Structures are given as C-alpha cells and as structure tokens.
Amino acid sequence: MQNKLPATLSIRQIAGKEIKLFFASPIAYLFLAAFAAITLFIFFWGDAFFARNIADVQPLFQWMPVLLIFLCSTLSMRMWSEERRSGTLEYLLTRPVPLRYFVIGKFIGCLSLLIIALVITLPLPCTVSLLGQLDWGPVWSAYLATILLGGCYLAIGLFVSSRCDNQIVSLICSCALCGFFFLLGSPIITDLLSTQQATFMRLLGTSSRFSSITRGVLDLRDLYYYLSLIIVFLCLNGYMLERERWAKNVNSTRHRWIHWAMLLVIGNALLANVWLSQLTNLRIDTTKGKIYTLSQPTRQILAHLQEPLLIQGYFSHKTHPLLAPLVPQLKNLIREYGVHGHGKVRVQFADPTTNSAAQKQAISQYGIRPVPFQVDNRYQSSVVSSYFDVVISYGGQYKVLNFRNLISAKRDQNNQLDVQLRNPEYDITAAIAHVIKEYQSSGNLFNTITEPLTFTGYLSAKSELPKPLQHYQQVIHRVLHTMQKQAHGRLSVQFNDPSAQPKLAHQIAQKFGFKPMTTNLLSQQRFYFYMTLGNAQQQIQIPLGNLQGSDFKRHLKAAIKHFAKGFTKTIALVTPNAPSPYAQGPHYRQLIHYLSRNFDVRTETLNDGHVSADADLLVLMAPHQLNRKQLFAVDQYLMQGGTVIAAASPYQLHFTQDGITLQQHRGLFLKWLQHLGLNVQSKLVMDPQNTALPIPITRTIAGMSIRQYEMIDYPYFADIRSRGLNAHTPITDNLGQATVPWASPIVVDKHSGVHITPLLHSSTNSWLSANTDVMPTFHGNQMAPFTPQGKTGRQLVGVMAQGRFSSYFANQTSPLVTQSNATKTHSKSAKTAAAKQTAQINSVLTHSPTSARVILFSSPSMLRDSVLQLSASVQQSQYLNTLKLVDNAAHYALADTALLGIHARSHFNRTLMPMSHQVQLFWEYLNYAAVIVILVVIALIRRFMRRAKNRRYNQLINE
Known part of the structure; x- marks a missing residue:
C-alpha cells in the first residue's frame, strides 16, 4: 500500500x-x-x-x-x-x-x-x-x-x-x-x-x-x-x-x-x-423494456415448442448499403432464439447468390426470389439483386419475412433515407406463433383443449319443431357422435327441453336471453332451438346457420377453437362502402395489412343479418351506414358474448378540392351505443395539446388564389399522451402517444350496470365545438387562431365497457323476419310455410353474458389511410401508433397478452409533446443559456480553487 x-x-x-x-x-x-x-x-x-x-x-x-x-x-x-x-x-x-x-x-x-x-x-x-x-x-x-x-x-x-x-x-x-x-x-x-x-x-x-x-x-x-x-x-x-x-x-x-x-x-x-x-x-x-433482449413472452413460446423449429436467414453478401448494417444485428438476434430454444430451435444462414442449393430451396420450397436494389456511388449506378429474408418453419408450416416486414424507413430533414430494424423480435416471434397455430389447427382440435367441454342443446320436443329443424336435429346428433369419438372424453353432450321445464326456461332466459322462437310474425307455434358450448368458466352460443350438416360442423369447430390454444384468431372487419362505384370512399388498407400480421382478417358486409360463426372478434370502422338488419347482426354478436371494437362518431369525413369537410349524421349505430350506455355527442373535441398537420390553405395574393400546404397548430388533432393514456390496461400502456383526429366526446351512463374502463382522454385544457367548419380561416395572410370556447376540461374519446348488456332489439321482432314474408306465409299452407321459412326464425337474444365487451373510439378517421398518410408526412415516417392501438385492443380482447407485451417494446412510440414555435425557441435558447451558466460555474470553481491554493501558499510562507 x-x-x-x-x-x-x-x-x-x-x-x-x-x-x-x-x-x-x-x-x-x-x-x-x-x-x-x-x-x-x-x-x-x-x-x-x-x-x-x-x-x-x-x-x-x-x-x-x-x-x-x-x-x-x-x-x-x-x-x-x-x-x-x-x-x-x-x-x-x-x-x-x-x-x-x-x-x-x-x-x-x-x-x-x-x-x-x-x-x-x-x-x-x-x-x-x-x-x-x-x-x-x-x-x-x-x-x-x-x-x-x-x-x-x-x-x-x-x-x-x-x-x-x-x-x-x-x-x-x-x-x-x-x-x-x-x-x-x-x-x-x-x-x-x-x-x-x-x-x-x-x-x-x-x-x-x-x-x-x-x-x-x-x-x-x-x-x-x-x-x-x-x-x-x-x-x-x-x-x-x-x-x-x-x-x-x-x-x-x-x-x-x-x-x-x-x-x-x-x-x-x-x-x-x-x-x-x-x-x-x-x-x-440498458433500454427501457429491454427491447434488444429476448423478452419473457418469447422465451415462454420457445419453451413450449413440441416440434423442432427452424429459423433460416437468407442474406446476400452484396446488398443495398442501407440494409448491409442491419444484417449482423438481425443475425445476432436470431442467434438469441437458438440460445434460448433449449435445443429445439435450429438456426441457419445462407447466401443464395453463392450457394446453389440454398438458392434452389429458397425458390422452390419458399418462393423466395432476390429483390433488385439500385446502388449508386460516385462512380457508377448499378442494380444488385440480393436476399434479405427470414424463414420460420415448424411442423411443415412456414412463414417468410422479407425486408418489407422487418425494416422501418424514414427520411430525415436532409431528405436522406434512414433505414432501421422496426421491431424484429415482435416480427419474428409473431411469425413463430403464427406457424405454431397453423400447425396445431391442421391436427385434432381437441389436442389443445385443457378442460372438458360440454355441448348443451336447448331443444323442444321433436313434435313441436318445424320439419326443417326436425331434420336438422338428426344431423346434429350425427355430427356430435363423430366429434365425441375424436374428443377422447373431452366432449360431453346433453339435451334439455325448456318447453317441458318452466324453471329451466326461466334460467336460460335470464342467463342467455333465450326465449321461445317462431317461424314468422303471424305464427302461433312456439319452440326452443338453442345450442351452447362451454366449460366451467365460459359459455358461447352456436348459431343455427343454414340448417345444413356441413354448416353445423363448421360452426361447432369454430366454437371449439374459442377454447383451444394456439389457433389463429379471425377478425370480422366491417368498413363503410363507397357512395358510388366511381367515388373513392374511406379505405382502411393499412389497418387490414397491420392486423393481418397476427390475425386472419375477413371483410364482411353483415347484409344477411349474421356475423360469421368463426369470427372471434368484430371490428367496425365508421359504421354510420348500418341498416337495421346489419345492426341486428352486431347486436346479437354482442349478446352471444362476443367483443365489438368500433370507431364511430356523429361526423363523416370528406376530402374535397376545397379542403376538409365534416358531414353530421345520427345513424342507428349511435342509437345502439346510447342504448348500451355509451353516448357519443354531436360535438368535436378541440385540444391545445395537438399535432400540427399540413393543411391545404387557399390564399389570395395580388388578386390570384394560390393553394398551399402549411403546418399549422390544429386543435382538432388531439395529441393524447401521459395522463391521457390509461396506464392500467395493456391496450394503452406503453403506447406513448396517439393522435385522435376529429374526435367526439363520449358520455357514459353510470347507471348502465356495466364496468367502464376509460382508455383515452384529451388534455385538461380541451374544449368542445359544434361547428363542422374545420378548416382554418385567414384574415389576409394571417391565420385566425383557434380560441377556447365554453368550459374546458378532459374529454373521454376512448372507452371499454364490459358486462351484462341488454339487447337493443329486446321485445321486438327480429329484422330477419319481414312483414312481407309473414304475409306470404299466412296465405300458404302450413307445410309450404315450414319449408320456405327455414332461415327466418324469430329469435332475439335479450341479454348478454358478462364476458361481452365493447371497445369504442370516437374517431373513425384516425385509422383511415388518408389521415395516416397525413400523420406520416409530419414525422417523415410511417405513423403506426393508432394502428398499434387497435392491434393492442384486438390482442387484449382475444387474451393474447404475450405478443401484446412484445409489441410495446419499440423506440418509435417516443415522441415529443406538442408545442408552438415560440415554445421550441424557448427551449432552444434555454440550452444556449445553460451552456453559458456552466462555463461561468467552471470559471468560478477554478477561481475559488486558485484562491484557496494562494491562501495555503501564503500560510506556508508566513509559517
């Protein structure tokens, strides 16, 4: 020492x-x-x-x-x-x-x-x-x-x-x-x-x-x-x-x-x-959330692999200069899957441009072909065909991820393209989950059932049923007999007759909303024909369908998948139609593409009054055009215990040559929401905490009208963050920020008897406006500022309601049974009527189970392609946060919280709070002043130390 x-x-x-x-x-x-x-x-x-x-x-x-x-x-x-x-x-x-x-x-x-x-x-x-x-x-x-x-x-x-x-x-x-x-x-x-x-x-x-x-x-x-x-x-x-x-x-x-x-x-x-x-x-x-380390959900998925998993990376030695630095990063991440795969994950890398066997396999087995990239340097411009693909293979099922699925590209202030890996762990893990589900769905459904299921038929006596339903009952028995053999004791069957048991009829009416059916409006024949499937925790209804054996088998398999693990969930997506074949209506292609990464998305019209039996989730975008029959399909889907995600408001957005217009409407869907206790008011939320967007402005200069795009402070685009996002639900937790344009306030009926979870709130200084003229006004070359009007405060623009709902069509005739059909039925013989009215059975579920859920966002335009493109033009990159919001809601509704946890592990959701140009200058000048202060402090410290040294030196001299 x-x-x-x-x-x-x-x-x-x-x-x-x-x-x-x-x-x-x-x-x-x-x-x-x-x-x-x-x-x-x-x-x-x-x-x-x-x-x-x-x-x-x-x-x-x-x-x-x-x-x-x-x-x-x-x-x-x-x-x-x-x-x-x-x-x-x-x-x-x-x-x-x-x-x-x-x-x-x-x-x-x-x-x-x-x-x-x-x-x-x-x-x-x-x-x-x-x-x-x-x-x-x-x-x-x-x-x-x-x-x-x-x-x-x-x-x-x-x-x-x-x-x-x-x-x-x-x-x-x-x-x-x-x-x-x-x-x-x-x-x-x-x-x-x-x-x-x-x-x-x-x-x-x-x-x-x-x-x-x-x-x-x-x-x-x-x-x-x-x-x-x-x-x-x-x-x-x-x-x-x-x-x-x-x-x-x-x-x-x-x-x-x-x-x-x-x-x-x-x-x-x-x-x-x-x-x-x-x-x-x-x-x-060291990142928050460990985004560069395999997360616990990924490790759990790898730990439960039943078959060997193969991850193959096809990367060219010569590729685009912007993709080349990403190759070693992606390889290191893929190797992490091999390390945590416990011997069940095999990792391979190959260059098909130099390996003929790998090239043959990539083309013939996976359909992968090289992508031509233009490479420019100071000497020449050339085209390089290269590979940047990852293949996930499991049990004969595979999924290919190319550079479009893995990277995020944006342009900086100098218009230079910046290419980075988007969220590779989420993309790869989602692909692994997808191939696992595809593999499991190709086998026996009951292999993934952990608890025994019970099929219960609430059917009247055979003599009380119409002849088509008597034949359908025999078909049901045959299909159930076959399914019980495959279930190996995991499926039990029981039939009850509520007509002969008044107590049971009262119970199913209170629990499921099952009431006696009729074949038409004027028929006096009453009967029961309901089917459920469930376990000790959950019961779901099996719809009648088209009264065919193949249809019942499909509906029964779809119901079994609700209780199975590892199957790709199906989303039924309903979007508005274009006003005419030549008009371009609202499009949601980006939403469909985003949801399709993890779900089977199917667009539906609901024109037949039914939601597909295999739909695990119903998503409605701007449902202002729904008629009574379509609304009935939505209502009964909720009454069956399903989840409905909707983006709706009393306004319809139009982009015209003169700018942006809003058209007010009050359709049946808003009345249906009000019946459920969710009242979307006919007003617009204006928030001083907003996202500036390019707005087309027409100015008059020297007598000429000039059209320009300017970035303006636009309070209709509420920028929701921090306290406005509910941190206690995975739907909005870690979302960071969401832009909700032209939103309307949601007023919740506190006496509706359902559990309410707020999701999105505007800032405390926001206010409401009933004016549908959303374009800014100019006085000369100066834009008139948006000034608060009336009372200010937080406004609810996103909510989740769950519980026992009552049907909008309770005590009403089913819209599927029309008056015209009833009249025709009355004029014909009973035998002909029974044959013709097989698909028109007056059945209305009056109550939903407690598992029913409605997730509502009062801004249907936030997911439109045109609005997303506007948001992307501001950030010079693809804007994904509102798409993530709906994707998170879908994962939450379908109880897939594993991928939901990985989904939030991204840097791209960290944005700055909205601020004016004056505020930006304030923070910039504050940093200049801070540098001067630090330099002054260093000089003072140096001066203090020099004086202290001189005092010690003088003291030594005096001594």
Whole structure:
C-alpha cells in the first residue's frame, strides 16, 4: 500500500497540472464554448431536433465520432510536443519518477478535460426528458461510448504528440490517424465491399462500434475493443519515450526484455478481441423494456415448442448499403432464439447468390426470389439483386419475412433515407406463433383443449319443431357422435327441453336471453332451438346457420377453437362502402395489412343479418351506414358474448378540392351505443395539446388564389399522451402517444350496470365545438387562431365497457323476419310455410353474458389511410401508433397478452409533446443559456480553487 500511494499521488499531481495549464488561459473557455456551440447547432439545426419529433438524443451523438477526432486531437496536441519544444522533455526523462506515471497522468488529465466538455452537453438530454418520455438507458450508454471513444483518440493523440515537436504537426497527424480508424468501419469503405468483408471492417472501425453502444446495448466486445486501443497506444507512447532514455548502439538484456514485454502486452491486448468475438451473450441491454433482449413472452413460446423449429436467414453478401448494417444485428438476434430454444430451435444462414442449393430451396420450397436494389456511388449506378429474408418453419408450416416486414424507413430533414430494424423480435416471434397455430389447427382440435367441454342443446320436443329443424336435429346428433369419438372424453353432450321445464326456461332466459322462437310474425307455434358450448368458466352460443350438416360442423369447430390454444384468431372487419362505384370512399388498407400480421382478417358486409360463426372478434370502422338488419347482426354478436371494437362518431369525413369537410349524421349505430350506455355527442373535441398537420390553405395574393400546404397548430388533432393514456390496461400502456383526429366526446351512463374502463382522454385544457367548419380561416395572410370556447376540461374519446348488456332489439321482432314474408306465409299452407321459412326464425337474444365487451373510439378517421398518410408526412415516417392501438385492443380482447407485451417494446412510440414555435425557441435558447451558466460555474470553481491554493501558499510562507 505504501508503494501505491506515491504512484497515485504522482499521477494525480501530473493530471492536475495539465488541467490547470489548460484553464490558465481564456482560450480554454473559448474552446469549450466552441465545442458546445457546434454541438447545439448540430442538435437543433443540423439534425432538426424539433422536426424529428422523437424524444431521444440521437442527434447529439450522431456526429460525436467526428467531433471527437478534432476535440481529442486538440486536447492532446501540446501534451508532449510542447515538452519537447520547450526542452523540458529531457528533464522528465531524467527524473526518478517512472515514465509510465507521466503517460498515465497526462492521459487522465486529457480524459478529465473531455468529461468536462461532455458535462456541458448534459442540459440537452435533460431538456428532452422534460419534453417527452426519454429513455435514459441509451443516453448513459452513449456517454460511456463517447468517453471510451474519446479515450482511444486521446491515446492516439498522445502517442503522436510524443513523436512531434510542433503542436500543429501533432494536430494534423493525430486527426489523420484517428480518421483512419474512423473510416475503417464507415459506409465509405464498407459500401465497396461484400457483406462478409464489410462486417469484418466494422469490427475494426471505431465509429461502427460506437453506434451499437449508443442504441443502448453495452457489449463487452465493444467495450474491450476501445480499452484495447487505449492500452496499445499508451504502451506505444511509453515505449517510444522510454527508448529515448537508452544510449545509442546499446542493446542490453533489459532493453530486450522491455521490447518483448511490450510486444506481448500489445499482442495479447489485440488478440483478446478475436477471442471475445466468439462470445455473443456478454452484453447488457440498458433500454427501457429491454427491447434488444429476448423478452419473457418469447422465451415462454420457445419453451413450449413440441416440434423442432427452424429459423433460416437468407442474406446476400452484396446488398443495398442501407440494409448491409442491419444484417449482423438481425443475425445476432436470431442467434438469441437458438440460445434460448433449449435445443429445439435450429438456426441457419445462407447466401443464395453463392450457394446453389440454398438458392434452389429458397425458390422452390419458399418462393423466395432476390429483390433488385439500385446502388449508386460516385462512380457508377448499378442494380444488385440480393436476399434479405427470414424463414420460420415448424411442423411443415412456414412463414417468410422479407425486408418489407422487418425494416422501418424514414427520411430525415436532409431528405436522406434512414433505414432501421422496426421491431424484429415482435416480427419474428409473431411469425413463430403464427406457424405454431397453423400447425396445431391442421391436427385434432381437441389436442389443445385443457378442460372438458360440454355441448348443451336447448331443444323442444321433436313434435313441436318445424320439419326443417326436425331434420336438422338428426344431423346434429350425427355430427356430435363423430366429434365425441375424436374428443377422447373431452366432449360431453346433453339435451334439455325448456318447453317441458318452466324453471329451466326461466334460467336460460335470464342467463342467455333465450326465449321461445317462431317461424314468422303471424305464427302461433312456439319452440326452443338453442345450442351452447362451454366449460366451467365460459359459455358461447352456436348459431343455427343454414340448417345444413356441413354448416353445423363448421360452426361447432369454430366454437371449439374459442377454447383451444394456439389457433389463429379471425377478425370480422366491417368498413363503410363507397357512395358510388366511381367515388373513392374511406379505405382502411393499412389497418387490414397491420392486423393481418397476427390475425386472419375477413371483410364482411353483415347484409344477411349474421356475423360469421368463426369470427372471434368484430371490428367496425365508421359504421354510420348500418341498416337495421346489419345492426341486428352486431347486436346479437354482442349478446352471444362476443367483443365489438368500433370507431364511430356523429361526423363523416370528406376530402374535397376545397379542403376538409365534416358531414353530421345520427345513424342507428349511435342509437345502439346510447342504448348500451355509451353516448357519443354531436360535438368535436378541440385540444391545445395537438399535432400540427399540413393543411391545404387557399390564399389570395395580388388578386390570384394560390393553394398551399402549411403546418399549422390544429386543435382538432388531439395529441393524447401521459395522463391521457390509461396506464392500467395493456391496450394503452406503453403506447406513448396517439393522435385522435376529429374526435367526439363520449358520455357514459353510470347507471348502465356495466364496468367502464376509460382508455383515452384529451388534455385538461380541451374544449368542445359544434361547428363542422374545420378548416382554418385567414384574415389576409394571417391565420385566425383557434380560441377556447365554453368550459374546458378532459374529454373521454376512448372507452371499454364490459358486462351484462341488454339487447337493443329486446321485445321486438327480429329484422330477419319481414312483414312481407309473414304475409306470404299466412296465405300458404302450413307445410309450404315450414319449408320456405327455414332461415327466418324469430329469435332475439335479450341479454348478454358478462364476458361481452365493447371497445369504442370516437374517431373513425384516425385509422383511415388518408389521415395516416397525413400523420406520416409530419414525422417523415410511417405513423403506426393508432394502428398499434387497435392491434393492442384486438390482442387484449382475444387474451393474447404475450405478443401484446412484445409489441410495446419499440423506440418509435417516443415522441415529443406538442408545442408552438415560440415554445421550441424557448427551449432552444434555454440550452444556449445553460451552456453559458456552466462555463461561468467552471470559471468560478477554478477561481475559488486558485484562491484557496494562494491562501495555503501564503500560510506556508508566513509559517
């Protein structure tokens, strides 16, 4: 301990001396101020922080590898060259203090100055955290990467400075050598090489490893790489200075020992990188939610594999330069699946362009073909056909993911395309879940049933049934007999006659809403013909259908799948029709594409008054055109215990040449919602916390009308975040933000008797407007501001209601039985009537079970393709948050919370809070002022320390 203390004191004194010399001149403060000014300029202007609208500090560190070259070269250029020029180097070489103390001390001094320069940038992440939900994990990782990268450049600069006697020469040479290591892994070099060669060069480059740490992954291989460079150049620094102590033409044993020791240290430091490159699990994911680490739901899916799972990656060595850096990231993630697969996951990679067998398999077995990409460089433009595909294969079922499924592309402020992996774990895990479901659905349904099921038929006596139902009853018995053989004891069957048991009739009327049926309006014949399937926890109804054996078998299988695990769920999607064959009505192609990744989406019209029996979920988009028969289908689906997700409001959106118009309506669907206790008012929510959007503006300039698109503060586009999102339900938890355009307030009837869960609220300063003129008005060239009117407060625009609902058609005749048909039936014989009215049985379920659920959003336009494109034009990337909202609701309704947890693990939902241009300027100028304050504080601390030292010195003199 006595030997270490002087060494520590000596190193600290040497480092302190260099720091004092740096701050001895006002140039030091100008230097730090210049560094801060360049950083702030790049952050706010170069990368347009507010225009990006993402709550991260990526612009701060994007240019840091380049800035550090000049910063570190400037800090280190005088450390040894000034000693050599002034003649004090000989004095240091002849002192009894070991030379390594000076090398380490000067390095620590320079590193301390670098840290002081980075401290000046701390107000930037603090500002971002106040303006949005900043993930601090990648921020601290980025600062650590900056310090390590700066340490490499400082070690290089000190080595160069020890060989020069001129500071300018030292600066130039240091920048050149640091730039060499920077360029090794940069796209300037890697774009000219194949994927394999480019991957090797990225392992040597300082900038390529820097980006890995800044995204929040602390990989031991990257950290050691920087440490190895620091060790190598500090050793070279000490070795070259040590050689100047030696007498010329003298080669003693000690000299040879130092020489070989230096080679061994440098060689081992570099070769350790090769050994560590084989270790892929020594890393720490510092992001919130561990988005770069396999989540627990993924591990659970892999742990329950029954068959071997094969993940094949087809990647070309030569591909598009923007896709090339993503290949090693995706490969590392896929290897994680192999590690956590417990021997049941096999991972393979192949390049079909060089492997003919892999190419044949990709084309013949999976239908994968190369995609042509245009590659431009400064010399030529060419087309490269390459592969970027991942195949998930399980039990004979497979799914292919190409680059369109895996990447997210957006353009920055300079119109440069930025390509990143979207959420690869979610995409791959969703594909695994899909092939597992497809494999299980191809086998015996009852293999995935964990609890026995009971089929219950509430049927009247055969003599009381119409003849078509008598024949249908025999078909049901035959199908059930066959299904019981396949069930191996997991399916029991029982039939009851409510007509003969008044108590049972009362029970099923109260529990299920089952009441006596009729064949038509004027018939006096009453009978029961209801069927249910369920277990101890849940009961669902099996519809009658078309009274055919194949139809009943299909309905029964669909009901069994409700209780089975591992089957692809079916969503019945109802969208409005175009007003005419030549008019372009509302389209929801993006919604269909997004939901189709995990569900079987089928568009329906409900014209027959029924929802498909195999539909697990009903989704309604802008259902203002529903007629009475279609509404009956929705109502009875809910009464059967289903879940209805709807986006509806009293307004219909139209895009015209003159701008945007809203047409008010009050259809049957809104009356149905009001009956359920959900009243969507005929008003619009206007929120000062909103998303600015490009709006077509017509201005009159010099007597001419000019049409322009301008970004305006538009309160109709409520920007919902933080308190407006319910953090206690997986539907909105971790969503981050949602833009809800032209929404209407939802008023909930507190006496409806159902459980209400609020999902989306506007801000506390929002207000309501009944004006359907939503286009901004201009006075001259100035836009009239939107001013609050009336009472302000939070407005409910998204809600979930669950419980026992009463039917809108209770005590009414079924719309499926028309008066005209009834009249015809009355005029015919009973035998003909029974044959003709097989599909028109007057049956209305009056109550729903407690499992019935309605999820309502009062903005049908938030999911329209045209509105999503407007939102995408603002962020310069595809806007997915509202699509995620509906997808989360679908996963929640279908109890698929595993994928729901992975779905939220994405950086792309972290946006800034809405703010005006004046507020943006305030935060920008506040950061400028913070830099000045920090520099003043550093100067005051330096002055205080100097005065304290003078007082101690004077005290010693006086003593």
